[in-house]
Amino acid sequence: DGGITQSPKYLFRKEGQNVTLSCEQNLNHDAMYWYRQDPGQGLRLIYYSQIVNDFQKGDIAEGYSVSREKKESFPLTVTSAQKNPTAFYLCASSIISGRGAAGSEQYFGPGTRLTVT
Amino acid sequence: EDKVVQSPLSLVVHEGDTVTLNCSYEVTNFRSLLWYKQEKKAPTFLFMLTSSGIEKKSGRLSSILDKKELFSILNITATQTGDSAIYLCAVSVGTYKYIFGTGTRLKVLA
Numbered sequence: 001d002g003g004i005t006q007s008p009k010y011l012f013r014k015e016g017q018n019v020t021l022s023c024e025q026n027l028n029h030d031a032m033y034w035y036r037q038d039p040g041q042g043l044r045l046i047y048y049s050q051i052v053n054d055f056q057k058g059d060i061a062e063g064y065s066v067s068r069e070k071k072e073s074f075p076l077t078v079t080s081a082q083k084n085p086t087a088f089y090l091c092a093s094s095i096i097s098g099r100g101a102a103g104s105e106q107y108f109g110p111g112t113r114l115t116v117t
Numbered sequence: 118e119d120k121v122v123q124s125p126l127s128l129v130v131h132e133g134d135t136v137t138l139n140c141s142y143e144v145t146n147f148r149s150l151l152w153y154k155q156e157k158k159a160p161t162f163l164f165m166l167t168s169s170g171i172e173k174k175s176g177r178l179s180s181i182l183d184k185k186e187l188f189s190i191l192n193i194t195a196t197q198t199g200d201s202a203i204y205l206c207a208v209s210v211g212t213y214k215y216i217f218g219t220g221t222r223l224k225v226l227a
Contacts, residue, residue, distance in 0.1 A: 004159075031213060042121065042217035043205070050213060090159070096212065103149040103209025105165055110158040 006109035023091030032074040123218035140206030141188040
């Protein structure tokens with residue numbers, strides 16, 4: 001079965017601790033993304049990666065870090081510098097559409113709900 | 118600033134009703150508009166629209182784009198309780214850039 005997995009589903013951490021969220025895909029997609037979803041707000045892009053060993057900041061990258069050592073994996077670390085880390089985090093992947101193309105549908109993982117107290 | 122606005126924010130209907138969800142956008146580099154359904158966790162893809170006036174249909178769901186007036190609608194006919202979800206609209210504005218609306222929360226009562 002092809003798809004995206006995220007773990008864990010729920011994560012609880014104390015303030016000041018770094019925490020890493022896992023995202024794995026077996027769809028052979030080149031592009032991967034991390035979004036944050038808060039109540040009353042749309043999905044906001046944290047980081048994206050189009051190729052192994054390369055990633056770009058999204059709109060709200062401060063306090064987060066990522067790595068892309070393998071095509072299948074794109075873990076997100078929420079650092080203690082993130083001022084309001086409690087949120088629902090979604091990972092997604094897609095094929096890379098060419099310049100001028102319409103864009104591609106994104107495939108989403110089931111999400112990780114992070115609570116920091 | 119690019120933005121995508123969905124309305125209504127939430128909606129409660131009874132089984133069998135027809136609903137229309139709206140998505141309007143103001144972006145500088147429109148490539149496509151996508152609709153997703155988010156039931157519990159993972160949003161799942163419904164439609165991608167690139168051309169005005171061409172309806173996309175899947176069962177009881179249909180969607181159309183108006184690039185002149187900058188909006189799209191998602192119609193669901195003969196709603197069922199299984200249609201209860203958050204419906205997300207996103208606009209692709211670059212190869213990796215998607216602007217999401219806040220979503221419309223639909224609840225269908227039996």
